[in-house]
Amino acid sequence: MSARRPEVLAIIPARGGSVGVPSKNILPLAGKPVICYTIDHARSSKTVTRVVVSTDREEIASAARACGAEVIMRPPEYATATARIDYALRHVFDTLREREGYKADVVVLLYANIPVREPSVTDRCVRHLLEKGGTSVRTFVDVGKCHPLWMSKIDGDREMPYSQLKAYRRQDLPKLYVHDGACVAIRADVLDESRNHPDDNFALFGSDRRAVIQEPHQTVEIDTTYDLLLAEAIIAKGKVR
Numbered sequence: 001m002s003a004r005r006p007e008v009l010a011i012i013p014a015r016g017g018s019v020g021v022p023s024k025n026i027l028p029l030a031g032k033p034v035i036c037y038t039i040d041h042a043r044s045s046k047t048v049t050r051v052v053v054s055t056d057r058e059e060i061a062s063a064a065r066a067c068g069a070e071v072i073m074r075p076p077e078y079a080t081a082t083a084r085i086d087y088a089l090r091h092v093f094d095t096l097r098e099r100e101g102y103k104a105d106v107v108v109l110l111y112a113n114i115p116v117r118e119p120s121v122t123d124r125c126v127r128h129l130l131e132k133g134g135t136s137v138r139t140f141v142d143v144g145k146c147h148p149l150w151m152s153k154i155d156g157d158r159e160m161p162y163s164q165l166k167a168y169r170r171q172d173l174p175k176l177y178v179h180d181g182a183c184v185a186i187r188a189d190v191l192d193e194s195r196n197h198p199d200d201n202f203a204l205f206g207s208d209r210r211a212v213i214q215e216p217h218q219t220v221e222i223d224t225t226y227d228l229l230l231a232e233a234i235i236a237k238g239k240v241r
Contacts, residue, residue: 008126009050009096009104009188010042012069013088014112015079016057024222025055025112026063030235034222035060036067037115037235043068044119047126048108054092055079060112072096085109086194086204093191106130107191109184115231116220117182125185125212135206136186140177141216147173177211182219 014025014035026033035053042051053064053071056079061071072095078087089107096102106126125137150173151162167173190206197203220231 005049006047006105006126006130007050007103008045008048008106008108009052009093010045010048010108010110010122011089011092012038012042012051012053012064012110012112013074013085014053014055014057014060014064015074015083015088016055016060017079017081018113021222021225021228023059024228026060027222027228029115029228030232033063033067034115034228034231035063035112038110038112038117039064039067039069041117041119041122042108042110045122045126047123050102050104052092052096053112054088084201086191086201089186089191089204090195093188104188107186107188109186111181111221113222114181114219115222116218116234118214118218121212121214121218122183122185125183128210128212129185129187132210134187134208134210135190136184136204136208137210137212138179138184138205139182139214139219140211141180141214141219143176143178144216145170147176149173177213180214180219181221182214183212 018024025035042048051069053069054074055061056074056076064071072092074088074091078091106129108122121139129137149163149165149167153160153162186204191204194203220227222228
C-alpha cells in the first residue's frame with residue numbers, strides 16, 4: 001500500500017489595508033491582479049493540495065475566487081496593521097477544522113503581495129520540511145552589501161558606525177541571511193500549538209527552524225511603487241511563469 005500523500009494547505013493572507021501601496025494585492029500587474037500570481041504559483045505546486053485566501057475585503061475575495069482560490073473571510077481584529085500573521089493562519093486552520101473536519105499536515109504561508117517567485121520554491125520548502133525534519137522551513141537570501149556590520153547610525157548629519165568591527169572586504173564579514181518572504185512551510189501541529197504562546201511572535205516557527213537558501217532577486221515583494229515597476233519588468237521579460 002502506498003503512503004498517504006501529505007495534506008499541504010497553502011494560506012495566502014491578503015488584508016485590505018496598505019499604507020505604502022494602497023490596494024496593492026489587487027492592483028493590475030501585466031494583465032491580472034497582483035494576488036493572482038501567488039494563487040497561480042500555489043495551484044501549480046506539486047506538493048500543495050489546497051489553496052485558501054484569507055482576507056477582510058470583498059473586492060480581494062472576488063479577485064481571489066476568479067483566480068481559482070477558496071476564500072475565508074477574516075475577522076476585523078485579525079486584519080489590522082498590527083495584527084500578527086499567526087492569528088490569521090490559525091483562523092483559517094480552525095475554520096476548516098470546525099466546518100468540515102479538515103486537518104492539514106503542513107501549512108504553507110504565501111504572501112499575496114509577492115508576484116515574483118522562483119517557480120519551484122514552495123515545493124522545495126515543503127519537501128525539505130517533510131524529508132529533513134524540523135518544525136518549519138523559510139526561504140533566505142544573503143544580506144549582501146546591506147550587512148549590519150557595515151551599517152551606520154545618523155544623528156543629524158553625523159555618521160556613527162553601528163558596530164566597531166573593522167571589516168573592509170565583504171569576504172571578511174560573517175555570512176548572514178534575511179528571510180525574503182517567498183515561502184514559509186510549517187508543520188500544522190506546530191502552528192496549532194503556537195496558540196499556547198501568545199507572547200512569542202515567532203512561536204509559529206517552532207523550535208527547530210530550517211532554511212532554504214535562494215539567490216538574490218528571485219523574489220520581488222510589492223511594498224513600493226518601485227517594486228511594482230520592477231515586478232512588471234521581470235514578468236514582461238518572461239522570467240516568471
